[in-house]
Amino acid sequence: MRKSHTISLRLSEQEFEALKSLRSEGSLRSVSEFVRETMSRAIFEKCQEKRNLETIVQEIDGRLRVLDTEVARISRFLADREQEGT
Secondary structure (H helix, E strand, O other), X not given: OXXXXXXXXXXXXXXXXXXXXHHHHOOOOOHHHHHHHHHHHHHHHXXXXXXXXXXXXXXXHHHHHHHHHXXXXXXXXXXXXXXXXX
């Protein structure tokens, strides 16, 4: 994928050394590649969380629709029984 944007940030010496150390534990060639990979993973995970939340909301919405239908059916049943009794 073509890279077209640049981000610049300042790090303390300790932060930079920590990044270099973490990068060297993996198979990435540079600190920039490590930061890019870590950022990409965070973005992907956030998108997954959003999708999971959307799925849960859709499931709840479906259950509420079923419940609404059942409440309406019971209400009609009770209204019909009440009319039969009068």
